Amino acid sequence: MDHARRHYLDQIRRDGVTLAPAVAKAFGAVPREVFVPDGFYTGDGRRVLPADPEFLPTVYSNDVLVTKLTGDVPVSSSSQPSLMALMIDALGVQPGMRVLEIGAGTGYNAALLATMGAVVTTVDVQPDVADRARSALARAGIGGVRVETADGYTAGPDGRYDRIIVTVGVAGVSPHWLDRLAPGGVIVVPVEHAGTHPVLAVRNGAEDEVTGAVVCPAGFMSAAGPLTAQHTGSHPQPTVFAGDLDETAEQRWDPALDALAYRDLWYAAGAWHHRVTRAGVPRREQTCFALVDDSGAAGAAVLPDGRVLASGPAAEQYTAVAVALAERWWALGRPPMRAWRVGLAPGGDPAAPIRVPRTWTLTRRPDPA
Ligand SMILES: C[S@@+](CC[C@H](N)C(=O)[O-])C[C@H]1O[C@@H](n2cnc3c(N)ncnc32)[C@H](O)[C@@H]1O
Numbered sequence: 001m002d003h004a005r006r007h008y009l010d011q012i013r014r015d016g017v018t019l020a021p022a023v024a025k026a027f028g029a030v031p032r033e034v035f036v037p038d039g040f041y042t043g044d045g046r047r048v049l050p051a052d053p054e055f056l057p058t059v060y061s062n063d064v065l066v067t068k069l070t071g072d073v074p075v076s077s078s079s080q081p082s083l084m085a086l087m088i089d090a091l092g093v094q095p096g097m098r099v100l101e102i103g104a105g106t107g108y109n110a111a112l113l114a115t116m117g118a119v120v121t122t123v124d125v126q127p128d129v130a131d132r133a134r135s136a137l138a139r140a141g142i143g144g145v146r147v148e149t150a151d152g153y154t155a156g157p158d159g160r161y162d163r164i165i166v167t168v169g170v171a172g173v174s175p176h177w178l179d180r181l182a183p184g185g186v187i188v189v190p191v192e193h194a195g196t197h198p199v200l201a202v203r204n205g206a207e208d209e210v211t212g213a214v215v216c217p218a219g220f221m222s223a224a225g226p227l228t229a230q231h232t233g234s235h236p237q238p239t240v241f242a243g244d245l246d247e248t249a250e251q252r253w254d255p256a257l258d259a260l261a262y263r264d265l266w267y268a269a270g271a272w273h274h275r276v277t278r279a280g281v282p283r284r285e286q287t288c289f290a291l292v293d294d295s296g297a298a299g300a301a302v303l304p305d306g307r308v309l310a311s312g313p314a315a316e317q318y319t320a321v322a323v324a325l326a327e328r329w330w331a332l333g334r335p336p337m338r339a340w341r342v343g344l345a346p347g348g349d350p351a352a353p354i355r356v357p358r359t360w361t362l363t364r365r366p367d368p369a
Contacts, residue, residue: 008032008060008081015062017082020089026115027081033059034140035078035106035133040065045072067106068129074221076129078106079167083199083218090188090201090215091163093118100161100180102152103168103223107133107145113165114144121146123156125224151225153352155180166190169197169220170227171234172354173212173344178204190220191342191357192228194270194289195238195278200342210355212342213363217263226352233347233358235270240280241290242297245309248319252306252326260336262304265289267337269325271360275299275318276325281309291318302326335362 068076095117104124190197200212279290290301298312343359
C-alpha cells in the first residue's frame with residue numbers, strides 16, 4: 001500500500017473509527033482518485049482539479065468530495081470515508097453476498113464493497129452520474145458491480161439481496177427494499193430525524209414489524225422522489241434563526257458536552273419532541289438543535305454547554321420545553337443514540353408509501369457516565 005493510502009487509513013482511525021481488517025484492506029486497495037476524475041468542489045464552491053496540488057491530499061483525507069452541484073446545492077458526492085466505514089461495518093458484508101446500493105454517486109463505495117467480495121448492484125437516479133460511476137469502476141478494473149439508472153424507491157432491477165445500503169438521506173424505508181431483502185438481511189440507511197440523517201440498521205421482524213437500531217450520526221444530501229416525502233411525524237426542515245436571540249437559560253454543563261454527547265442529546269430531544277430540528281444561529285459557526293415554531297425562524301436553540309438562546313413570541317414556552325428535554329436526558333444517564341430502537345410505520349405519499357419512524361424506545365441501560 002502506498003504512503004498516501006496508509007496515511008488515509010490513519011486519518012479515518014484517528015477520527016474514531018475502528019476498521020475491521022477486511023474494511024481496512026478495501027480502503028487500502030481502491031484508488032479513490034479514479035472515482036473523481038473531474039475533480040470536486042470545496043465547501044466554498046471552488047473546483048479542485050486533478051492537476052491541482054491539493055487534489056491528492058484531499059482525496060486521501062477523511063473528507064466528503066462533492067462532485068456535482070445544482071446551483072450551489074450538492075447533488076452528488078463521495079461520502080466521508082469514516083462514515084462509509086461505519087456503514088459498511090454495520091452492513092456485515094461477507095464474500096459472495098448480494099448487495100444493493102441506493103445512490104451510486106461516484107461508484108467508490110460500490111468498489112469498496114466489491115473489493116470485499118460482495119456482488120453489487122448500485123442504482124442512481126441521475127443518468128450522467130450512473131454513467132460516470134460505471135466508467136470509473138471499469139477504469140479501476142473493479143468487477144462484480146452492476147450500475148443502473150433508477151429511482152432507488154423501486155429498488156432497481158429485479159433481484160434478492162442479502163444486504164441493502166442507502167447512501168443518500170431518506171425520510172423512510174421503501175417497502176420494495178423490504179420485499180427484496182433475503183431473510184436475516186439488513187438495510188443500512190440514513191433516515192431523517194430532527195434535521196439530520198442518523199444511520200439506522202433496519203430489519204424485517206415478525207408480523208410485519210419493521211425496526212431500526214441507531215448506528216451513528218450522519219448528515220446526507222436528501223434523495224429525490226418519494227423517498228423524501230413529508231409525513232405526519234416529519235420534524236421541521238433545517239432552518240436558520242432570523243435576527244437576534246436572547247439567552248433564556250444559563251449554562252448547565254461545565255465542561256460543555258463533547259460533540260458525540262451533544263449528538264446523543266439531540267437524538268433524544270428529537271425522539272421526544274416533534275418540533276426539534278437543525279438550526280443555524282446568528283454569529284455561531286456550528287449548527288445546533290432547536291425547537292422551532294411554525295415560522296421556522298424562531299424558537300429555542302440548545303448549545304453544547306446547555307445554554308438556551310431563544311426568540312419569537314413563544315420563546316419562554318420553547319425554552320421551558322428545551323430545558324425539560326435536557327433534564328430528562330441527563331436524568332436517564334445520558335443515553336447514547338445507539339441505545340434507541342425505532343419502529344417504522346407506513347407513511348409518506350399514499351401513491352408511493354414508505355416506512356417512516358413512528359416510535360422510539362430506549363433498549364438498554366445506558367453506559368455509566
Ligand atoms: C452521497 S451520493 C452517494 C455516494 C456514493 N455511494 C459514492 O460512493 O460515491 C448520493 C447519490 O444519491 C443519488 N440519489 C438521490 N436520490 C436518489 C434516488 N431517489 N434514487 C437513487 N439515487 C438517488 C444522487 O444522485 C447521488 O449521486
